[in-house]
Amino acid sequence: MDKKNLDHPKKQHPLTQVWNSYPDFFQNSSTSVLPVPSIERIIGEIFAAGQFYYYVINFADSTLCNHHENILSMHGFNKYPVHLKEIIDLIHPDDLEFVMEAERMCIEKMMEINGFDYQQELKSSYCFRMRTAKGNYELFHHQALHTYKDENGKLLQTVNIHTNIEHITHQNSYTVLLSGINGRKDFHQMQWINNNKTSxxxxxxxxxxxxxxxxxxxxxxxxxxxxxxxxxxxxxxxxxxxxxxxxxxxxxxxxxxxxxxxxxx
The missing domain is CATH 1.10.10.10 (Winged helix-like DNA-binding domain superfamily/Winged helix DNA-binding domain)
Incomplete structure (x- = not known):
């Protein structure tokens, strides 16, 4: 396997299939230690209409760091997850296809609008069901903010925020949003068409x-x-x-x- 691929020899996860399709932007082999993102600034750019947590993804190997402590109690972890696969494994199997397509839609929309020039001022968001500490699946709202890129413009790090919105609604719109932050006014609403669950x-x-x-x-x-x-x-x-x-x-x-x-x- 190409060492530049965003994959881990023991922790493969399906999103690498999406990310590896866009090598000019996502494949990297950086092993440098990145600084901790400004969580205060990030929280100011999101909304959390319920209990939430965040974590940082390092794209070189899909490892996680800088978790919010709520991730333990909300999903019943005994220790902080160290790889994105542990998060992916919580997603409802019926929603996994949508999550993969949502990632692809966001990347392709960025390419369409030349959004990689200001990627750190764009936020992607969509919803999917995740297994909770109670053992059932509940609807979560996912938001991702891009925090660090290398000198060639390849993405190195992203902060993901997950909010439990089951108390608000059980209905997933299967809609993907790419919106501006830090004063940018971008707003791109994309509907997943490979399903018959929404109108x-x-x-x-x-x-x-x-x-x-x-x-x-x-x-x-x-x-x-x-x-x-x-x-x-x-x-x-x-x-x-x-x-x-x-x-x-x-x-x-x-x-x-x-x-x-x-x-x-």
Missing amino acids: APSVIFTKREVEVITCIAKGYSAAKASDFLNISEETVRTHRKNILKKADCKNGSELVKKAFEWGYL
Whole structure:
């Protein structure tokens, strides 16, 4: 096997099949010790509408480090997982095909928009079921942020954040999002078409409305959303009122549930 392939001799996992299909961006053999990402900055770029954890993936060998302690209790681990395969093994078998395709869709969308030039300002997200400490499968929301690249632009490290959203919804939209962070306004919504479990959302939101919904999901006040979006508080309130009416929702909690089910979060 080519030593540059993103694989581990004893810990193979199916995502390497996807990543190795894009050697110009993902294959690397770096063994250098990378600095710990700024978790404070990363948490500021995500929303966690429930209990969550994070971990760092080193792409040279798919090893994990810098775990959040919640990963132990949420999945019943006795010790921190050291390889991505241990996380992949938690995914519901029926969702694994979607996870692989979601990764492929994100990579190909980045190629389409020349997103590798600003990859560290893009976040990918989608949902899948994972086995929990209780022994059952529950719906998790996955977010990935790219933290380090080498001098040739190849990805070295990513931070993944998993949030249990079973208390919000059991319905997976099988939608993949590639969105901007750090002030970028990218928003690309992609639907997995190789399934018959979903239908198109009954409501179409504008780009600005999606930004407001994201702020609502993060629990932002009108004042904080105003600062974040650089619009007035009154405009935020107007958008919120119109969004709730458009979605036929009584409150923010009901809106977040529908936004997940319609693939906007």
